[in-house]
Amino acid sequence: MTTIPLIQSMLGLLAGIVLIVVLTARFRVHAFFALLLASVLTGCILGFPVATIIGSIKTGIGSIVGSLGLLIILGTTLGLILEHSGSTTVLANYVLRRTGTGRSALAMNIIGYLVGMPIFCDSGFIVLSGLNKALSKRSGVPVIVMASSLATGLYAVHCLMPPHPGITAATATIHAETGRVMLFGLLIAIPVSVSGYLWTAFAGRRIAVAASDDIAAGDTVLKGPSVLMSVLPIAIPILLIAIRSLSSLEATHPSLLLQTIDVLGMPEVALSAGILLALSQLKNNIGTILQEGAEKAAGILIIIGGGGAFGAILAKADIGSHIAQNQSVAAMGLLLPFLVTALLKTAQGSSTVAVIAAAAIMQPLLPVMGFDSASGKIICVLAMGAGSMMISHTNDAYFWVISKFSGLEIKEMLRVYSTGTVVMGLVAIGFIYLLSLVLPTT
Template identity: 65%
Template sequence: MVVSLFQSVLGLLAGISLIILLTARYKLHAFFALLMAAVLAGLIFQLPFTEILGTIKTGFGQIIGSLGLLIILGTTLGLILEHTGSTTVLAGYVLQKIGSSRSALAVNIIGYIVGMPIFCDSGFIVLSGLNKAMARRSGISLMVMASSLATGLYAVHCMMPPHPGITAATGTIHTDIGKVMLYGLLIAIPAAFCGYLWSARAGKRISAPVIQEEVITAPARQLPTVWQAMLPVAIPVLLIALRSFFTLDKAADTWLIKILNIAGIPEVAITAGIALALLAGNRQGSAALRKILPEGAEKAAGILVIIGGGSAFGAILTKADIGHHIAQNPAITGMGLLLPFLITAILKTAQGSSTVAIITAASIVQPLLLSLGLDTENGRILCTLAMGAGSMLISHTNDAYFWVIARFSGLEVKDMLRVYTVSTIFMGITAMAAVYLISLLINT
């Protein structure tokens, strides 16, 4: 059946509004909000209920099949690095090299490094004790320190696979995850630094008390060395980047190329990182490490159902052929990369979750790629990166990460809004500017 333009727009707006209402107002789990939005949109499109259910199941199964293993392995790697103390070792090493006088910049860099394999909220919780200790020793406001750390973690979380939002977008948009990872890492550098600059400027005027508490760390003999802590993060990124950069599937047929072509598959590369992290943490004892693996699977399950729900909602939206209707509007199609950026930013600001925002935006943008002039290999990469940039802004009181920062740092909400929230605006704009510059380079 043909869905009219009015039905298409109504179904889209109703679905998005329901997601925002249920997640932001009633705190319903994002999976159920996405599922209910998919059903509502399908009913507005006047699809038979059996077709709605079948489309939801198909959309859910496709994305889980393509990304499920990657999400589980990435989550597990992050947990192992937490439990073995590798994050603490990396943080201490960066601080030693940069110096306590530049503690805010140090924690920003620490956040960027630690944030590669670990979700931003988990990373902030793990490093919050170290962050407070550094604030005490340096005399720098805790507001500056907390926001600098938070923005370093946040930049990588929004821009780099295997973090769930942008990873799901690569699956929906059907783009090269290795190139998205490589470009995302580069874009996250100026975005994180921009967050640090604003935090240092705005936060120094705010008197933020440091909670006096002892920072507990594992004995030095139980912690891995710097190299042991660094390799599980660096090796997967290097392998994936090499495979993507050299386009190894089209390269010369040599034994080295064959090995790198297999080792650079994201799931294989992250598995190598897990093996290295387990070797680094063997001093913790096999019993402790055995507990981490089930924990990784359980934590990943919660992420996977959200990604699956987003894909189900997207599958329903494709039934409306929204792309066909919007493609006939030159004002919209002329926006190019700006459209996916704005859609994601609006969704993020409205409902709070970067993951839900980019998953939903990818479902909306995917049928528009051709009309936006982005239906090429480079165009899909740039589109995914633009959505990652959009998912940075604006983080405020409806974002769980906002409250993690405030709770673990003992900061006032008004101060968080003035410093951290504003920094996410500058970060998103900076990241989008970097995406635009990359588009000029790779499209010339």
């Protein structure tokens, strides 16, 4: 294949990124079509024949969807079942009873972290928003503090932990081990979530926003399963995946126990176990909920497929072979995937689109940056997850979910929540750097 000049490669890359940002942020074009058009534009600038462009797009879509389609479908379905069964509300109220209304903002942050494991951040916030406002009225804590505390807890795991779509797609693109990304992402999300709460408590301490009058202080709590049965569908999959990641399967003839752990700890099998546990708590409408899960997952998968198409075109450009000669790139280390993702996130609003596009850019650069080892790929994926946190503002759909469901003004949101996402991103990349010292990338 003819080598493409560096200037032409970079022009194609930048043109594709700008088109994605403009179409999604300015014209509100669906992310799939923005990624698809960016793939075509980049391919044309790179001088690829039409047949090559179309073939690469089809290959990219098929590869990425084939590798993580089942994981996305199962993760989405599990979240919906927990929502419909009332498990999320049961879990929320349990944490509140343990912490007390005096620490209600911290309680909501913890709830966000726990509920956010299987449920997308926007869905989790919508489900818990009524409880959030009612607790604000009872405790006297400003709604902006309560809402941002909940939002940052949900956001931490959404950006750092599979099976959430963006970080899952990046894991597949970079070919990192899903189980270890999930485990380390879950651990790093703890201090990140706490930092979001601490910043919220600091920045929102002088803002007094009254709770909506339509939320009574004594809201009726949705009746659901027991606390144990609410937490098991979340805890069992995480435990199985963690055990598999921590166990050694390098033996020439692994025992039956290790083989069993290897199978049960596969993310798809572990999530299936969680779904079966969660289904046992549903009394009716099982078919409807499963259909809703499949339909919701389909919308996510087409965006991921678009990211795969864009990645396939960029891979053909072989930008990494050019940049390999630039020592300053390698010197940036994990800051490069972090900054690229942060730029994309801030410009176009979607954490999912940002991390998918960034993964496509970073994948050919892994050898150059010294991230082509198993541990290096994990660090790179997590760094992109950290970048996808910042900055959430008015072009982010999640920003508006928080604002509208909490009755908050934009200026309060920008002052407390948006600045909080910057703090979270910086804390995340700091802990990822510490992790890189424990897990050498080479």
